[in-house]
Amino acid sequence: MEIWELGAKNIREQVLRKEISAQEVLDSFLARTAEVEPKIHAYIELIEPQARLDAARVDALIMRGEDPGPLAGLPVALKDNLNLKGVQCTCASRILEGYISPYDATAVKKLRKAGAVFTGKTNCDEFAMGSSTENSAFGVTRNPWDLQRVPGGSSGGSAAAVAAGMAPLSLGSDTGGSIRQPASFTGVCGLKPTYGRVSRYGLVAFGSSLDQIGPFGNSVWDCALALEAIAGEDPRDGTTSKRPVPRYTEGLKRPVKGLVAGVPREMMELVTDPGVRREFERALKIISDLGVTVVETSLPTTEYCLDVYYIIAPSEASSNLARFDGVRYGRRAKARDLDEMYYETRGQGFGIEVQRRIMLGTFALSAGYYDAYYLRAARIRTLVRRDFDKAFAAHDVLLSPTAPMVAFKIGERVDDPLAMYAADVLTVPVNLAGIPALSVPCGFSRPDESGPELPCGLQIMGKPYDEETVLALGYAFEEACSDWFVPKTAAMRKSLSSQEECEVVVRDTI
Amino acid sequence: MSETQYELNVGLEVHVELATASKMFCRCKTKFGDPPNTNVCPVCMGLPGALPVANEEAVRLGVMAALALNCRVNLSSRFDRKNYFYPDLPKAYQISQFEEPLAVSGYVELASGKRIRIRRLHLEEDAGKSMHAGDDITTASYSLLDYNRSGVPLAEIVSEPDISSPEEAREYLEKMQRTLRFAGVSDVKMEEGSMRVDCNVSVRRKGEAQMGVPVELKNLSSFRAVTRALAYEYDRQSRLIEQGKRIARETRHWDEDKGVTVSLRAKESSQDYRYFPDPDLPRLELDEAFIESVQRAMPRLPNQVVDFYVNVLGLPKYDAEVLTVDPNLVKFFDRCVELGGEPKPVSNWLMGDIMAYMNAKGLSYDTIPVTPENLVAMLGLIKDGVISGKIAKDVLIKMFETGKAPGDIVKEEGLEQVSDDASLSVIVDSVIAANPEVVAQFKAGKDKVLGFLVGQVMKASKGRANPAKVNIMLREKILS
Amino acid sequence: MKIDVKHVADLARLKLSEDEMRRLEKDLESILLRMERLKALDVEGVEPTFGAGDVQRLVLDQDRPAPGLPREEVLKLAPSSEGPYVSVPREGTPGDAPQGSE
């Protein structure tokens, strides 16, 4: 078995036992990347020289007998909307092409301190706006399970990198499902922590009241390890919680027997793919067998969540993205005067989906419409939160499929915003409520008779700051499925090696 | 057009920079005059991913300002985003308090007893500074940006349109400036931009119920500019009304050199700032205990000081008003009194020679060129007859220049009054000998001429003779 | 739902072609049409939620200055600079030589 095929847990243990060096670990992942990246295009930029320095530093610490940190030598890929000092941070947008960040995001700083080795910046939808990673100025990322399909989005590059074995861990950001939905589409684990659990400092803001950074991993354990490293209060982000950070990896084996899980009926009504529904129901059976009481429950506002989300997130985004004006950094269009500079820089620099959301949000905040749109949405958000509070009064966790469908074909939805937005319908309620949720692979569906099987995800939603219960149930579930899921992933990765390289598709609407 | 037919209504928006060491939402320095773009960071440059963290001291100073201006402090307030594009505004939004300001309902009381009501006081961040390369705003081909000021904390103080003359506007601003300076919340210097004033001016016929169309005035860089611009606008607008013309709702720019206001932009297409609560900043929650602690820490405000000077120290009202022009002056005066200086002489010297010297040198009151100890010592020398009041003026100049104690100066320069009988006697004798006619007149009963002889003795002694003693000695020597 | 796309694009400082304008108009109108459903909900007296965290009070930091970014780094990021300043084309009348990095 190659090093890259081992999970984060095994790699870390072997590094700490000095059986392998951080540099050998990196070599293995870089070799794997060289092999499959031309087919996947998960990265916007690989940063091999810096990564080698990071790995050497970890090895030096181990040699000296110093503590290299809990992520000792683990390669981590970063979504390109996270600031890593000295490295380009483009958010997959032309407007930031060539922008070299002068500072580290708090999550990045914490990972480095924990001994992580950064491999590069991964592709995503421009400014994290999208559900397929097709809205990137730097080409489309492909789904390792079927190269004709999207990896989901917006953190599609981070998801695909882990799924294809290019990195054992990666970070993404989740504003309306951007970690969980691509995790579901690519058959990996992805966690959106509670709002306020992980500092947003250094994450390029999209919807500030919704954004959270979270990890992707091959297993729940890997996600728990990464969360442990990045969570906690940050004096630079006044919305982070003071609560102490539990040892998530140690809580994984907590008994799940006796937990009560609710399945919101309104969410189930939104599941369009019969295969997804079938696999979810099978997952419920497995969970019942673990001793969890599974009952139907209700979140009456579910049907409004997508609309509320598509008012609040674009409103905040319209303000957050106003700073990309070509004055202090990023690209500036040629212009004769100030106004022309603004219009041309922003007209040329942003892709169509980003412009669409800026327009939507600008409208929702504008004079005469604020009350009817933004304020009304903010009030309904309160109702959504109340629904969740009520549901959590009677249930320890809530369960649903992560996405109502499996990965769709590249180009299939990209020109129909409402069809694209529908991919988030089961994930946005979680962001509106600010609660934690994990997507863990739960089965396969074959939408095309002739095509390959595609993974689908189980979404486990928890009470605010109760990542421990979410992770514990995810861990128990994963254990129960590992004998059939793990071999399928291995087979996918193997077949990936034999596939043809794929050309980079850059969509012309960007 | 009859002057009295029209009524002026002015509301002022005053921005003052709060005297913190670091900025409102980041910890960059706020120091005025540092080299361009040296006090900046990801937050105040609006770099992608940076987040604001509020400054505790800015909140405390904001509350202090609010209390000093008789405002009611809201226990719960909120920061909003004011969205607009301008190169000096790094995030393309200003964090400000719109819906729920820090404080409301205050006032400034004028000498007439009239109260100018303050509608609200809120906290916000300053923008950077743009300069126009080339000749001026109309011919420059590009602008230069310095972000040192970006994010400096401001209190914006908005009055009701209660001001009805340029003089009232000036008095309101001066009172506010003094008050805020005494409260220690700001330097409040218009010339350094730590106090900035915008006016909303309207004119209507007397007796009309409806307010006139408000016109906004910008670029008022001194109190004088404010009064001149208001006087100009009053004339302009009342003339337009007289002619039956419509007053445009617009923003006008005060041209200091030409002494006129010129239209900058129409307000009809008024900016849509798309205010909304800043999701990065939870509500600002204060408690009564905090506000009480700020109130307790409040330094004495100018009107309290004036009361004390007049009623307790017995100073004339005029002196009290002059001394309370600046807290440093008050501190200096108080210290002098504490050291045993008599209030009125101390006041006289401060308002006279000291202020004259400082004005000539362009000094501000935080650098008074003598110490209270030395001034009081000098007054003691006068009182004890060691030096005359006239000599004291020269000693004071030496004190300014050398920083030495007056006693030392007097000794080194030999400026003590000549009081010993032997030395005086020699001079008096020579004066008597040199002026036989005058002496004869005096002997003949013409008492008034003694003054001339005293003057001659003083002159001969280079001012050092003790005049009282000279007087007695002359009488004795001539009449005996 | 009619929406003045030109006005909104002006507020957002976006230069859009006629085609893009038409397309966005159509997209926004269909999105807003869907959102009409929200009007059916009674939100009378419901407090709005503007943030999702458990931090309910503004966190206040001590007023202690800390170093920021070196000026060279700040100026290096800027598309154009002059001396110690960031520079931008001025406001005003078109017709001058184009400014900018492209």
Ligand SMILES: [Mg+2]
């Ligand atoms: Mg203001």
Ligand SMILES: [Zn+2]
């Ligand atoms: Zn700063």
